[in-house]
Amino acid sequence: MPAQQPIGVFDSGYGGLTVFRSIAAQLPGYDYVYLGDNARAPYGNRSFSTIYQYTWECVQQLFKMGCPLVILACNTASAKALRNIQQLDLPNGDPTKRVLGVIRPTAEVIGSYSKTKQIGVLGTKGTVQSESYLIEINKFSPDVQVYQQACPLWVPLVENGEHNQPGADYFIKKYLDAVMAQSAGIDTLLLACTHYPLLQEKIEAYLPQHIKVVPQGDIIAASLADYLQRHPEMETRLSRTGTHRFFTTSDDTADFDKNASLFLGSEVKSEYLELS
Structure with missing residues (x-):
């Protein structure tokens, strides 16, 4: 076994850093490798087969870097690639991953x-069209009614640094009005894209105070902590030297570092990774 066996965290770009931030805060001490496929982002409007192909390529890269456990910190990848990877690729490859x-x-x-x-x-459009949340929430809470709304312009606003600008307000309000028009009884809004926490302050400004806006970071971190507690065979494999490494498939690492720092809330120094 390699000396260092970090937890891999994958996203199509920057958004997964909001999840990584929560994971590293709740589970400090572990080694982590973050990989953003910025060269091919965004994933949201791509086909099922393309998203699966891209995601699996990046997961395999994280495996090569010593990660026995990889978190898809991306709703689109989770919706369109995870099932195939778990049910087809891992059993036929390395079932210990x-x-x-x-x-x-x-x-x-x-x-x-x-x-x-x-x-x-x-x-995103891809997450909404997959109906993954409709299906999964119904499994655990069949008494809950779920209303979906695709927000295709929110990710570009964030990735172009426009999320705090006045021009973003029109598109934030547009999609909020659309989802709230589906039912006056909605009291909880799930931010089912890891970019959206950067818009949370503006989102909440357009909603009544009784409506909860829920990002995913802390939920995923708590779930991972529970998973590791229930699976000591995986937890004991993970190395603990407190190392955090960041990789991007974009050759402009300076641009990645600048934008990634906004998502992470601290300075990022990334390395370029050419997929092989």
Whole structure:
């Protein structure tokens, strides 16, 4: 076994850093490798087969870097690639490796946030079209009614640094009005894209105070902590030297570092990774 066996965290770009931030805060001391596929982002509007191909390529890269456990900190990848990876690729490759997503852990608990049992899900076009949240939330909370809304312009706003600008308000309000028009009883809005926490302050400004806006970071971190407690055979494999490494498939690492720092809330120094 390699001396260092970090936890891998994958996202199509920057958004997964909001999940990584929560994971590293709740589970300090472990080694982590973050990989953003910025050269091919965004994933949200791509086909099922393309998203699966890209995600699996990046997961395999993290395996090569010594990660026995990879978190898909990306809703689109979790919706369109995780099932194939878990059910087909891992059993036929290395069944000792594990890949976990963000949809199931979120679906397990989100029903408890709502008093009215009506939840709005805000996500990318790919996540919404997959209906993964409709299916998964129904498994754990069949009494909860789920209303979905795709917000295709929110990720570009964030990735172009426009999320704090006045021009973003029009598109934030547009999608919020659309989801709230589906039911006046919605009292919980799930941010089912890891970019959206950067818009949370503006989102909350357009909503009544009784509506909860729920990002995923802390939910995923708590779920991972529980997973490691229940699976000591994996937990004992993980190395603990407190190392955090960041990789991007974009050759402009300076641009990645600048934008990634906004998501992480601290300075990032990344390395370029050419997929092989």
